[in-house]
Amino acid sequence: MRKRLRKKLSTALSWEELNQIYNSFDIIGDIAIIKMPNANPVNAETVANHIMAVHRNVKTVFAQNSPILGDFRVRALRLLAGEDKTSTKYRESGCMFAVDVEKCYFSPRLSHERLRVAGMVKAGETVVNMFAGVGCFSIIIAKTVGQTKVFSIDVNPTAVKYMEDNVRINRVYGKVIPLLGDSKEIINAQLQGKVDRVLMPLPEKALEYLPYAVSALKKRGGWIHYYDFQHATRNENPAEKTKLKVAEKLDSLGIGYIFAFSRVVRSTGPNWYQTALDIQVIS
Ligand SMILES: C[S@@+](CC[C@H](N)C(=O)[O-])C[C@H]1O[C@@H](n2cnc3c(N)ncnc32)[C@H](O)[C@@H]1O
Structure with a gap:
């Protein structure tokens, strides 16, 4: 083609x-x-x-x-x-997503990443997706993992309306819980100490919202999937630069952690990259 x-x-x-x-x-x-x-x-x-x-x-x-x-x-x-x-339906990983491409964020270029993260979630886990959009990460997790609950927050009312439609289309009622609002406020009000895993697919706000992600995790710790945009020259490793930035923040919070995995998701412009970091937070 x-x-x-x-x-x-x-x-x-x-x-x-x-x-x-x-x-x-x-x-x-x-x-x-x-x-x-x-x-x-x-x-x-x-x-x-x-x-x-x-x-x-x-x-x-x-x-x-x-x-x-x-x-x-x-x-x-x-x-x-x-x-x-501007509205359409899109298939990915056995799921169907309704989306308005003008009123909501959407990128098919994250499909591999969505499946990779879903593959790490274990049955019985509670997850919060802090920047859920029309629900792609959350619904793929709900479809592929048994007995999971994914609190899926977005501040855009149109994205949340589409997310609700997508919950119906993909029959994941009760597994994906769409929530409208600012994720730090929703975590503070309802989700502190409640989840095993946090998704942060918004590079622009991830560092600022990292303390809220940590506060959502259960006392015994858990996982954070962190995304960043990083500038890197030919001799630099973008994922390593993200690690340095995140380590500084987590150290300042006095949190124990391991960087279990990192990767470059895609190039976003000359010398710019989207990176992903899987952080295991230890109690
Ligand atoms: C890059 S998109 C997420 C894409 C989505 N995870 C996916 O796979 O399609 C970021 C989303 O975060 C939402 N957002 C921005 N600030 C937010 C906040 N403070 N709290 C919750 N959602 C927010 C935006 O409305 C947008 O839908």
Whole structure:
């Protein structure tokens, strides 16, 4: 599929444009989103039409017109081709997710990470997802792990509405509990000392919210899945830089911990990376 698209695009675009665009679009259900800040409008529409011709299931193509912004982590979109609609349904790891790609955060590029974390959760665990979006991490955990309960917090009312729909669609009633609000307030009010595992999939706030993640864990300790954006030159290791930052914070809190695993999830720009850290907190 990708090869066919590349061939088609090579007739319309310069080599430079082709390389830029080829790696910078996502397909979410029947919606494609292209990041092409420097392309001229004619090229953008050509690319959109080619995507629709090759990916027959795609009904709508948007250009992403802004970076991911604000507390809700959303982006501005401009219609390039097809139906003017922003909600769709997306399949991942045996689950189905309804999502509005303009009003909620969503990235198919985290699919491996979602499955990796779900694979670590043991039956009977209680989990809190502090930045749950439309519920992807939480629902994949609930679907793959027996007798688990995942408190799934998000501050965006639209994301929580979609999360509630996704709980119904995937029949994980009672296993995923959608909660609307600021995760630090919800943890302080209801979840202190209650959970075995905390997910923190919001790099921009993870360090600030780390003390609340620790306070949600049971007295005997547990796991924190921490995400970061990290700048690193060729000679630097982005995951090691994240470890240094997190170690400083945990040391200042007097917490015992082990960095059990770390990885680079993806590159997010020149010399910028998203990193993941699995932290085992020891009582
Ligand atoms: C990067 S997205 C999470 C994506 C999600 N885990 C997934 O796999 O699709 C971060 C989410 O955190 C939410 N958010 C931002 N600040 C928050 C806060 N203080 N408390 C709870 N949720 C928050 C945003 O609305 C957004 O949906």
